[in-house]
Amino acid sequence: MEKKELIVIGAGPGGYAAAFLASDLGIKTTLIDGADNPGGVCLYRGCIPSKALLHAAKIINDSVEAKQIGIDFSKPRLDINKLRKWKDDVVRKLTSGLGQLSKQRKVEYIKGTAKFLDAETIEVASNNVASKYNFENIIIATGSYPAMIPGIDGVSKNILDSTSALEINDIPGSMLIIGGGYIGLELGTVYAALGTKITVAEMLPRILTGVDEDLMKVLFKKVKSAFESVMMETKVVSVTESANGIKVVFENVRKEKSEKTFDKILVAAGRKPDSKNLGLENTGVEVDSKGFIKVDNQLRTSVRNIFAIGDIAGEPMLAHKASHEGRTAVEVISGKKVVFEPKAIPAVIFTDPEIAWCGLTETDAKKENREITIAKFPWAASGRSLTLNRSDGFTKLIIDTDTERILGGGIVGPGAGDLISEIILAVEMEANAADIKLSIHPHPTLSETIMESAEVFFGQSTHLYKPKN
Ligand code: FAD
16 A cells, blocks of 8 residues: 555645645645645635625625715626626636646645545545555645534525525525624625625624624624614524525514515524544544544644644634644644744634734633723724725724733724734734834825824824823
């Protein structure tokens, strides 16, 4: 049986980043995935197609909002086939580019499905042929898949998950989104812009659980006006196919029932780690009660030469976390003494407005009883924000009151996802508020709101009169 130096199972942003670095470091690497090219969930049915469609939604929304500043466009005419083709082309360009990079780096790419036979052997099924391989080291990067709600699955072909919703096969008149998390809200933003009446049903008392409340509230206000309805503390208790669509019965927190019929339902109730059909039971690799593979801070599982990275290895289930874990695992395999202990893994919700945060959140600081100061700068005081006809956002820094060190930050507003990187760097470099305050930011830009937040900390913001007590 052929013994491979390094096998990576799964070619998402975790797996391909790991395989590429391994090859750069001179390790002979085999990458296995079911698709023609690397990309995984993120490129084929996650981050990239959703952001392409959100760009289309932004153009539509901007054209409507332009009326406020004296530019009145007529209603956009949609060519849904062309839009779908453009989105698919974006995905094709990126994934075939990754295929090229894989070839250039001489990574052996096997199209197939891998399964462990024991802790030293995998079997790869490819075109009805099964091949067995041993390995010196192996990285599991098999990611996650959309969770379905029992009792709803299979009731109707009009019940979608994030993968089928991204196909935009048509533009339904109405859609119920079950789940007020980021995937539901991003896809709701897309379909609402295309003309669908969106209803969101969330079981918990608020959308985006875990996100700081002040950041969430700015988005919530916008979402409430863009969507038909957002119902909190509401459970879906039954779903049946009827002549007019899918009839849904809801139950609220007071146990009152109501019903409504929708053209489509999108289930956006979280994601599950893809660990079930891997044959892990043959290996001794430990899995937790949710199906995540347990790893240490070097991404090593309970079996020394088996590593796990990305969504399969736990929260946060985000592409950039997967890539960085992949690179760390490879460095460990190559003999470097490194650990994965980031101070600031960012998260971005690409709605309108966007929400982005990193490092310590206000919510966690409260839970941990940390002595912090919040320095907040409202975008209504930002010249750049007003020139964009948007003043609904804000920037905040979470600062250690004693050391004045930047521990985290949050931004809500257009482009928040791009702006957050400065705060990530500040947290990772252990910068303090003065470092940001004294760094000259270009004018007029939204990035100035980060500098002015630092000025707010000292009670010296040029554009906000807020003396320090
Ligand atoms: P994945 O990308 O899930 O890739 C795993 C790969 O392994 C897949 O190709 C799978 O087919 C393959 N595989 C599974 N089992 C086997 C097997 N037995 N043999 C061979 N191959 C196998 N994250 C962000 O950071 N930013 C975003 O904006 C964002 N937007 C998202 C939008 C949507 C709609 C969704 C669904 C997700 C989004 N995510 C986003 C999450 C992001 O896609 C994941 O966190 C990321 O893809 C995880 O990467 P990964 O490498 O762990 O695995």
